[in-house]
Amino acid sequence: MSADLRDPQLALRLDARHRAGLVTIERLVASARAARLDAAGTLRLAGPGAFEARGQLKNFDPRAFVPSAPAAELNTRFSLKGQRLPQLAGQLDFELAPSTFEGKPLAGKGELRLDGSRLAHADLALEIAGNRLSAKGRYGKPGDALDVHLDAPSLATLGYGLGGRLKLDGVLRGSVEHPAGEFELLGEKLGFGSLRVDTVNGRGRLAEGRSGAIALTLGLTGLGRMDEKEALVRRASFAFDGSRAANTARLEVIGRGAQAGALSLAGQLGDGPRWEGRLESLEVRGDYPVVLHAPAPLLLSRDLLRLGAAELRGGSGGRYRLDETRWQARHLVARGSMGGVPVGVILDPSTRAVKSRGDSLQIGGEWDVDIAEQVNGLVRIYREKGDLELQGDSPVRLGLDDLQLTLSAVANRLAFGFSAHGSRLGSASGAGTALAERTVDGSVRLVPGAPLLGSARLDIPSIAWAGPLADQNLKTDGSLKGEFTLAGTPARPEAAGRVRGEQLSFVMADQGLHLSGGTLQADFNRDRLNLEEFSFVSPNRVKPNEGRIDMARLTRTPGTLKARGEVQLASGAGRFDFTAERLPLLQRADQWLVLSGEGEVITGWNSAHLKGRLAADAGFVELSRTPAPSLGDDVVVLDPAGKGPPQASPFRMSVDLAIGLGDALYVKALGLDTRLAGNLRLISGDGRPLAATGTITTVGGVFEGYGQMLSIERGIVTFSGPLANPGLNVIALRKGLSVEAGVGISGTARRPVVRLVSEPNVPDPEKLGWIVLGRPPDQGSGGEMALLLPAAQALLGGSGGSMSAGLAKALGFDEISFGSGIDSRSRVQTSSVATGSVTGTASGASANTGSSVPGQVITIGKRLSSQAMLSFEQSIAGTSSIVKLTYQLSRRIAVIGRAGSENALDMLFSLSFR
Numbered sequence: 001m002s003a004d005l006r007d008p009q010l011a012l013r014l015d016a017r018h019r020a021g022l023v024t025i026e027r028l029v030a031s032a033r034a035a036r037l038d039a040a041g042t043l044r045l046a047g048p049g050a051f052e053a054r055g056q057l058k059n060f061d062p063r064a065f066v067p068s069a070p071a072a073e074l075n076t077r078f079s080l081k082g083q084r085l086p087q088l089a090g091q092l093d094f095e096l097a098p099s100t101f102e103g104k105p106l107a108g109k110g111e112l113r114l115d116g117s118r119l120a121h122a123d124l125a126l127e128i129a130g131n132r133l134s135a136k137g138r139y140g141k142p143g144d145a146l147d148v149h150l151d152a153p154s155l156a157t158l159g160y161g162l163g164g165r166l167k168l169d170g171v172l173r174g175s176v177e178h179p180a181g182e183f184e185l186l187g188e189k190l191g192f193g194s195l196r197v198d199t200v201n202g203r204g205r206l207a208e209g210r211s212g213a214i215a216l217t218l219g220l221t222g223l224g225r226m227d228e229k230e231a232l233v234r235r236a237s238f239a240f241d242g243s244r245a246a247n248t249a250r251l252e253v254i255g256r257g258a259q260a261g262a263l264s265l266a267g268q269l270g271d272g273p274r275w276e277g278r279l280e281s282l283e284v285r286g287d288y289p290v291v292l293h294a295p296a297p298l299l300l301s302r303d304l305l306r307l308g309a310a311e312l313r314g315g316s317g318g319r320y321r322l323d324e325t326r327w328q329a330r331h332l333v334a335r336g337s338m339g340g341v342p343v344g345v346i347l348d349p350s351t352r353a354v355k356s357r358g359d360s361l362q363i364g365g366e367w368d369v370d371i372a373e374q375v376n377g378l379v380r381i382y383r384e385k386g387d388l389e390l391q392g393d394s395p396v397r398l399g400l401d402d403l404q405l406t407l408s409a410v411a412n413r414l415a416f417g418f419s420a421h422g423s424r425l426g427s428a429s430g431a432g433t434a435l436a437e438r439t440v441d442g443s444v445r446l447v448p449g450a451p452l453l454g455s456a457r458l459d460i461p462s463i464a465w466a467g468p469l470a471d472q473n474l475k476t477d478g479s480l481k482g483e484f485t486l487a488g489t490p491a492r493p494e495a496a497g498r499v500r501g502e503q504l505s506f507v508m509a510d511q512g513l514h515l516s517g518g519t520l521q522a523d524f525n526r527d528r529l530n531l532e533e534f535s536f537v538s539p540n541r542v543k544p545n546e547g548r549i550d551m552a553r554l555t556r557t558p559g560t561l562k563a564r565g566e567v568q569l570a571s572g573a574g575r576f577d578f579t580a581e582r583l584p585l586l587q588r589a590d591q592w593l594v595l596s597g598e599g600e601v602i603t604g605w606n607s608a609h610l611k612g613r614l615a616a617d618a619g620f621v622e623l624s625r626t627p628a629p630s631l632g633d634d635v636v637v638l639d640p641a642g643k644g645p646p647q648a649s650p651f652r653m654s655v656d657l658a659i660g661l662g663d664a665l666y667v668k669a670l671g672l673d674t675r676l677a678g679n680l681r682l683i684s685g686d687g688r689p690l691a692a693t694g695t696i697t698t699v700g701g702v703f704e705g706y707g708q709m710l711s712i713e714r715g716i717v718t719f720s721g722p723l724a725n726p727g728l729n730v731i732a733l734r735k736g737l738s739v740e741a742g743v744g745i746s747g748t749a750r751r752p753v754v755r756l757v758s759e760p761n762v763p764d765p766e767k768l769g770w771i772v773l774g775r776p777p778d779q780g781s782g783g784e785m786a787l788l789l790p791a792a793q794a795l796l797g798g799s800g801g802s803m804s805a806g807l808a809k810a811l812g813f814d815e816i817s818f819g820s821g822i823d824s825r826s827r828v829q830t831s832s833v834a835t836g837s838v839t840g841t842a843s844g845a846s847a848n849t850g851s852s853v854p855g856q857v858i859t860i861g862k863r864l865s866s867q868a869m870l871s872f873e874q875s876i877a878g879t880s881s882i883v884k885l886t887y888q889l890s891r892r893i894a895v896i897g898r899a900g901s902e903n904a905l906d907m908l909f910s911l912s913f914r
Contacts, residue, residue: 009033009064021046028055035060041080049084073100087116102159104129115140117176122146129157139172142208145181146172156191163191173208177271180208185218191226198222198231204240214247214269216240230256244269248280259286265298274301279310289315296322304328316342318362330442332371339364339384360389361400371444375412375436381405388422396465399423412436414446416454424465430456432486446490454486456497463504471508478504478518495569496525504536512588514541515561527569531576535562540584544592544620546666548675554594554618559583565601572605582617590622599657607652615660623669654685661696674701674712680719692719692726703732703743708771710742711735725750731757734771741770754883764881768858768874 003014013029023043030037039055056077062069075097082090095109108126112119118140125134131152138144150168152158170183187200202218218238224231233255240249249265261284267277276299282292296310305327312320318341326333343361364384369377383403390396400422407416417431432454435447446452460480467476481500488494504518517537523530540555559582567574579598586593599612659680666675680694698715710732718727725748733742741758756767766776861871867888874881882900889895896906 025053032064033061035064048086050081051083051090052079052081054079070102072102072106074106075099082114089113089115089120091121101128104157104159118144119146130154131158137171140175142174144173148172161191161193164189164197166190178208180206180212182206194226196222196224196226207243210244213243214240232256255286257286261285267298272301275299279307282312290320291315314341318342330372330438332369334367334369337364337366341365343388360397361386361403363403369409371438373438375409375414375438375444377409379407388425390465390469396468398425398465400425409436424462426458426460426462428456428458430454430484434490448491449489452486452489452493456482456484458482458484458499467506473508473510475507475509476505478502480520494526496523498523512542512586512591512593514538514584514587517558524569528566529569529574530566531564533562533564535560536583538584540587540594542587542589542592545589545622546592546620548666549618549620549664554582555584557582559594567603572603574603576601576603578612580614586619591620593619593621595619607654609654609656611656613658613660616662616665618662618664620666621669622667652686655682655690657682671704672701672712673703674698674715689722691721694719696726698730708734710771713742728752733757733759734774737770737774739766739770739776741767743771765874 001014001016001018003012005012009032011029011031013027014025015027016023016025018024021044023045025039025041025043028037028039028041036058037055037060039053041051041053041055043049043051058075060074061072063071076094076099077097078092078094080090080092082088091111091113093111096107099106106126106128108124110124110126111121112124113121118138120138120140122138123136126132131154132150134149135146137146139146148168148170150166152166155162155164155166164187166185166187168183168185170181172179172181174180182205183203185200185202187197190197190200198221200218200220202216204216204218205213206216207213216239220236221234222231223233223236233253235254236252238249238251240247242248245268247267247269250262251264252260252262254260261282263282264280265275265277266280267275269275277297278295279292279298280295282290284290290312293311293313297306297308299306305325307322307325309324310322312322314320318338320338320341321336323335323337324333325336339362341363343363362384363381365379365381367377367379369379371377381403382405383400386400387397388400388403390398400420402419402421404417404419406418407414409415412435414434414436415431416433417429419427419429421427432452434452435450436444437447438444458481463476463478463480467474479502482497484495484497486493486495499520499522501518501520504520505514505516506518507514507516515536515538517539519533519535521532522534523532537558537560539558540551543551559580561578561580561583563576563578565574565576567576577598577600581596582594583596584592584594594617595614596617597612597614599610599614602609602611659682661676661678661680663677664675665677667673675698676696677699678694678696680692680696682690682692684690696717696719698712701712701715703710703712711734712730712732714729714731716729718729720727727748728745730745731742733740739758739760739762741756741762744755744757745752746755747753756764756771758767758770762770762776769776857873857875859871859873861869863869869886871884871886872881873884880901882898882902885897887895887897892909894908896904896908898904898906
């Protein structure tokens with residue numbers, strides 16, 4: 001017989017002959033794409049049906065026959081011989097030539113001999129991408145042993161989301177019906193798709209026979225998701241001990257934080273496999289503690305899970321009774337009840353994650369469910385007593401007196417309903433119907449094309465309870481009403497509704513934010529939410545501490561804020577426009593702002609882009625003369641709450657705002673009293689912090705410094721980058737004197753450079769004199785100054801320094817004194833000295849002396865706190881000067897920092913003896 005068959009995918013050529021019950025295949029050649037099989041062999045038709053074959057396979061890719069199969073290129077030589085009767089038996093020998101599997105190098109060889117269901121001989125060795133598998137021995141009858149070894153140091157090279165290192169050594173004994181053997185397992189840094197396991201180890205032993213000993217231990221650490229640093233399960237262990245006839249098992253799991261659980265079993269292991277016994281104990285610790293009250297019967301098998309009557313008790317008195325729980329393929333039966341279960345909600349202030357906690361409201365429930373080819377049953381949850389306490393930034397009680405949730409099913413027809421009522425919550429209710437079905441894979445789902453009907457109503461007379469949930473300083477008020485309908489099918493649901501809000505208000509007293517007279521009108525239909533109106537009509541309620549603002553004009557009528565737009569519910573894509581007209585945004589006597597403008601917000605479910613133009617109609621900001629304490633730029637607080645680094649928010653926010661300061665924005669801060677003018681543009685985007693461009697200028701005004709009122713000649717703040725670090729160009733002078741002296745500030749907000757300036761220009765000691773005294777200091781020689789300074793110090797100090805204290809108080813300082821520039825505590829000079837004037841020009845006197853402040857100095861100081869003192873020292877005979885900050889760490893330890901003519905940092909420790 002000869003055959004030659006061809007088509008575009010497959011070609012087959014066969015030369016064979018039959019004589020005296022013997023079929024001889026002289027040549028068989030098959031090809032598919034690049035794969036080619038060359039084989040020859042014989043088959044006896046009579047007797048035991050002996051057969052024999054040998055051949056070679058080249059460039060075989062299983063995807064040519066099964067498109068979903070993995071990619072491979074197999075090359076091998078093989079030989080096969082055996083017989084068909086009385087049972088199939090044979091031996092296969094093969095050796096792989098250079099081959100690949102999923103693009104990875106594959107090599108190996110093997111000898112396999114089958115005798116019915118028994119593996120009579122095996123000698124297999126395979127290696128793929130550095131991972132090796134070997135098996136040698138026999139398996140299937142008493143006395144057989146098959147040694148199996150897996151050494152996979154680089155699972156990641158295999159792909160399929162695998163990773164890490166795995167090693168397994170084992171011996172398989174017994175048969176498929178009654179397996180036996182032992183193994184040892186070790187794994188490190190394992191990956192399985194999106195899951196990871198830091199370590200896993202275990203060992204086990206299963207002896208033959210019903211009374212054979214069983215011992216199994218498994219342990220793992222660090223089970224979690226690849227994209228999460230903190231593991232879901234920190235540690236877990238499982239131990240199984242005994243025999244098939246009587247055994248015990250225990251599982252322990254330690255999760256995140258205080259979450260943990262443990263259970264223990266006792267029973268017997270049968271064929272199937274099938275385990276039957278008792279659930280001896282069950283304990284869950286953490287946010288939802290549960291303990292098994294008494295042992296319960298339990299059956300586990302390949303196709304059945306059945307738990308007998310069991311009672312669980314919660315940590316706060318809740319009770320859960322499981323009358324019957326049975327699961328089989330395509331059939332679930334569950335009956336039970338619960339009562340006294342505490343319910344509460346907590347909103348984590350740091351992560352804004354919602355968690356359940358509380359003991360104010362107690363709920364009960366019951367269920368009787370039978371899900372087979374049809375869904376039947378009832379699930380009901382209801383309030384037993386108490387009120388619902390929501391734990392946000394501040395606890396809030398809703399005055400709840402009724403709560404019902406019901407889900408029923410009869411012959412796959414589902415009906416659901418809910419109702420709630422509270423003295424503060426108001427009322428909410430709803431109901432609906434749908435059709436369920438059992439799918440081919442055994443899951444239950446809503447029929448995609450069946451009708452879906454539902455409706456709901458919401459009536460909240462006051463939302464005063466909502467503000468404290470978000471922030472303890474936020475006060476909200478107003479009413480909300482809503483009506484909603486659900487139609488269409490589960491595959492294409494159609495939702496519609498209408499929400500109304502009246503007399504809405506949002507107040508944050510600490511920030512001065514006060515929006516009132518709000519109205520909300522929103523409709524949604526199918527896949528679109530239309531915001532018809534979201535507006536506030538807010539009158540001004542506070543008068544600022546600033547008389548230069550034309551309050552009558554600005555507050556004659558209330559300010560307004562209006563917004564409208566729409567959003568696609570499926571994608572979240574939307575656009576909202578807003579306008580503000582003389583809106584009193586901040587209403588505090590020391591922080592007051594009225595603004596106008598317009599803009600738009602472009603949204604997605606995970607993003608928002610704000611663009612607009614805003615202008616200040618008028619404003620006033622008054623800050624304390626002493627800034628609030630804060631950490632320095634070089635201080636980094638790591639993990640303050642022990643929760644690890646905060647997770648990156650999936651929400652992306654970008655901003656493009658043009659801001660005009662108008663002609664009536666006044667500021668009083670840290671001695672500054674002026675009006676600000678100019679324009680800023682604020683921009684931020686993906687991965688970029690908020691940046692600003694533009695210039696702010698001061699218009700007139702004064703700066704109180706050195707105990708004097710200095711007029712601001714020039715005040716320019718330039719933004720070109722980070723908002724917190726603008727460039728500075730400020731000059732303030734004491735006016736009305738023959739020499740107008742003052743200070744100049746340049747550099748940036750983070751690295752300001754302060755210098756003395758005057759018109760006309762005079763030496764720095766004279767500048768300081770004109771600023772503080774209104775005249776130049778005496779121009780005597782250094783020797784004369786040395787004689788005059790002790791007399792001046794005695795005159796100003798007097799008994800107890802009352803005159804100097806009075807002068808300092810009058811000038812706004814805490815200290816004015818004359819004396820030596822060397823520290824009174826005999827500071828030893830160890831630092832390098834940079835000499836020069838405060839203007840940056842080197843002074844000959846300074847360069848020659850090399851001391852901190854040569855000769856006698858005038859010292860002007862201001863106490864920042866009970867521990868900190870800031871002072872300025874100016875040489876009388878020279879041009880050197882320094883700024884000194886003294887901080888008393890304790891009664892005996894002080895730190896002194898100097899900048900200017902000398903840059904140094906000293907720590908002083910003092911001891912006194914009696």
